[in-house]
Amino acid sequence: MAGYPWISLTTDYGLSDGFVAACHGVIARLAPAVRVIDVTHLVKPADVPRGAAVLAQTVGQLPPAVHVGVVDPGVGTARRGIALSTPNGLLVGPDNGLLIWAATALGGVTGAVELANPDWFAADVSRTFHGRDVFAPVAARLALGAPLTDAGPEVDPQGLVRLPDPVVAVGAGWLEAEVLTIDRFGNVQLAAPASALAALARRVTVADTPAVRGETFGEVPPGGLVVYGDSADRVAVAVNGGRAAVVLSVTPGDVLRVVDAE
Template sequence: MSGDRTGLRFVTFLTDFGLAWGPVGTCHAVMAGVAPGIRIIDLSHGIPPFDKRAGAWVLASAVPYLPVAVHVAVVDPGVGTERLPLALRTARGDVLVGPDNGLLIPAAERLGGVVEVREITNLDLMRQPVSHTFHGRDLFAPVGAHIASGVSLAEVGPAVSIQHLSPPPWTRPNYAAHVVVGEVALLDNFGNVRTNIEERRWPIDPSRRVRLVTPSGPMELPTARTFGEMARGSLFVFDDSSGYICIARNQGSAGIALGVRSGDALSLERM
């Protein structure tokens, strides 16, 4: 219910801030000042700048393995504009805090879906004065900490219709029995091509090959369970352990080999 107090003692934190110049530590300090007893789990602060797609994928890939928590996520190229700051309650009981730019939606869907949305308007829960360009420090971090320490979503601000939420920062995959169309969500530091295609909805069969089509053209690839099953330098398709389908190259960069980048469309067809 909207009036329920949360008392979630974990806060997870994901941003595109990087670690070189202090904003992550500042946000930690703000959260600790609001709720000294909470535990803060840093998911990532290495999201490519402004890359909502990558941030959404990393957050969504992590949340099923995390405790029920407040998840603060800030990849916010629209900071200071009319985009809404939000707190979303999910069916599992988690609360996601961040901008209304689609960043939170894939994670919320993996936690059972959004059941309540609040616009963050309560000035008493924010650090004052609120900067026009650092809502992570002055708005999202303190509000997340307040929710983790027991503030109810009803105290955060007015309800917002779930139907008015911004969509995910990618085109939703189109699933069919023998073919699926999705997107490159990100290229990781190994060069693996992480897609937004959920393996549970299009299961990989390691005994069958697939036809991959990218902007560079089509190719036939094997599927496998793990890297060691493939010869060094071989391209293959597998379930990436976080529930998404991935294209990889054993001890090499699939992204370079395929010539793809974040946001590119791709399709997979069973052979």
């Protein structure tokens, strides 16, 4: 197998400890020619849906790679480690729903294995640091071209853990959608596709707050609320010069209603 020249890392490890560097080090020792792209290490601890959304919205912009995702509150428990094949890359991480949206973005799961080959792991596997001791060394070996099936037995993709589908409902002049993510600017991304905006009027309300359906932040005055299609092709809400998440008092998982203004 030709392997992959890139590995990407998406985790909730943060930047104040040596966790990310340890994963880089494992990869560098096993596959020194493989380059690493850090997607983010600032996912809120244990926030699997946020990690899944960030990974899924990023992998399509990256070169073909082995994508490692580690947001893993179940580390050390009976949850499986898995590796997935897709038409456009491989994914490695815990079987907790983190990888499935990204696999869909890469063309869908074409094969899946449970990580069960101890020869591919660190000599001493920590029960709390599988990113370093399991997922990083597995990713390095796959990047070097080792067959996926050497990592462990095949599993039925239909049996993989999946996150619940986010709430999305669309009607004439309204939509309701779950808050999928909130970025560092406080912009609120909804689960609804941007195409749902076509059915809305120019002036709308978001959770009873006046807003404008637009394309740029500058279409509303400072402090104004704009509903737009974001770079991931999702409906999003922003405040020009402010934080929509604060104005609307929402967190991921909440449901927002956008309706035509009367």
